[in-house]
Each structure stands twice: as structure tokens, then as C-alpha cells.
Amino acid sequence: MNKRNKTLSKKYQKKFPKIRIVLLGIILTIGALIVYGGINSLKSSNGNYFSSPPRNIFLKALYSPTHGYAYTSQSTGTAKILNSGAGANSGSGPTHGPTLTMNKGRTLAIHLINEDTGKHSNHNLNIDEFNVHTKDLGYFQSQTVTFTANKTGTFDYYCSIHPEMTGKLIVD
Template sequence: MKKQKERPKPRFTRNRAVAIGAIAAVVSLVGFFGYRALVPVNGTSPVLGFPTNDFIKATHSKSGYFYLSQASGSVKGLRSTGGSSAHINPSYVYSKGELVSFHFINEDYDTHSKHNFNIDAFNVHTKDLGYFGTETVSFVADKTGTFDYYCSIHPEMKGTITVEG
């Protein structure tokens, strides 16, 4: 009786091909969203660099709705109107070409109203965020001048940013 030759085991099995395909899909998605995260809202290409991070929250008290920026010590970009570390409807100052990230949070515990954050000149628009909702938006301060930021739901919530050349 003649002995049959054993076939060599294939290197590429079906399970291995599926696993490699799944890994490639995950890597592609991570790369796509990682790339998109580097593109500011008023740009078309990624910006590599460290942004100026500003934290601003929407809140309410007996005096009405307002934005509040909390800072510990001296904060680059924040124009202080007093010695307090909490600034109501603060004004910010940036240099032209600076990458800026606003971290916006709705902390309106009193009314649980929705809020948003907008700067039309730089195409900055957050979603309408419910209580304790957050969103971060980055942009390049590519125009000089003084620009308003505001909440489209509560017109009294507003402030300014100044971009100096």
C-alpha cells in the first residue's frame, strides 16, 4: 500500500485572515478618528502642537445664567477683573496663530437647562448640552480682533476673546 503524502499545513487559515482583517479595521478606525481629532474646527489639516486649554462652564444662580471660568493662579489668555479665581463671563486674550481648546461643561444644577458655546468667527459651535454634559472644541486663532462668544439659548451668557497680531 502506497503511503499518501501529507499536505503541508496552510499558513493562512480562514480564522487567521478574519483576525487580520478585524485588526486592520480597528487600526484604520483609530487612525481616522485620531487624525480627525487633530483637525481644528476652523481648519482642514491637522495641527500638531500643544493647545492653550481653557475650561469654561455654564451655570445659574439667583443673578441669572452665566459662563464661569475657574482658574487656579495665573491663566494664560484669561483677562482677570479681580483677585478671585472664578471669573464670570470672562474675556480671553490669545496670539494670532495660537491653537486653542475650550473644554465646556454644563453645570447648571439649579434649572438643569441646556446650554451651548459658540464663537461664530472661528466656526466654534458645541451641541446643546444637558446637565453635566461636556464637549471640547479646538480652533486656531487665525484672525485678529475682538470676537464674541455666546450661548444661543440664553443671550445673557456672553463674553469676548481678543486675538492679538
């Protein structure tokens, strides 16, 4: 090794000591894991990857003495809601949950929370055509289901525990 190479090698070692290389390796690994997890979380329940950010819908499952068990809208998010569910209907009897409208190809994230302060019953949410099924949520539990509206039509969402809990999803 000539003198010049020796100095270069020393300089190199100073600039990139082993510990830094190890740290860089760790950081790159963590970065790769984050990217992988991110991509995986973009996969919706019916197997499509999102091409655009999901639209968020917040639904509450609750019990009211006048309307019984029902879904109501917690916040409209960016999805269009044609009616506001319980409370919009006057009188008593079962009420329909908010009607959700979506353009085909968009991804929907439905956030369901059980706010059944009246009965503390379990609730779930299903849309068979899009393979959407939450678990049975206990009082104050919540779950988000995400799916891509990849076919047009009018679809029912419902709670399998309470037949009167239904609502419509329109994809056009």
C-alpha cells in the same frame, strides 16, 4: 525542489504560520484605523489641522441668584484668563465670562459643561467668527469644541439662549 529548498520552505512555514500572517493583517488594519481616527480628530471646526497641541479651556455655564446666568472658568488650563468671571465682579447684575487670550495660529479646545444647578436650563456656546457652535447642553451635559485661532481681533462668545451670557476671546 532540492533538499535545501525543502528545508528552507519548512523553516519559513514554521516561522510564519498562516495564523500569524492573518493576525498581523488584523493588527495592521487596526493600527491604520487608529492613525486615521487620530488624524481626523485633529481637524478643528474651521477646517484647519492642528500644528501644535490645543490649549484647553474649561468653562462652566451656571446660574447664580446674584449674577444670573454666566460662564465661569473651571480651570485655566494653559490659556491666559484675564478675569475670572462670575465672582470676580462685586454686586449684582449680569457678569461677563472670563476673557480668553490666544496667540494667532494656536488651537483652542473649549470644554463647556452645564453646571446650572440653580435653574437646570439648557446652555450653549458660540463664536460665530470661528464657526464654533455647541449643541444645547442639558443639565450636566458637556461638549468640547476645538478651533484654530486663525485671525486676530476681539471676538464674543455667547449663549444663544441667554443674551446676558457673554465673554470675550482676544486673539493677538
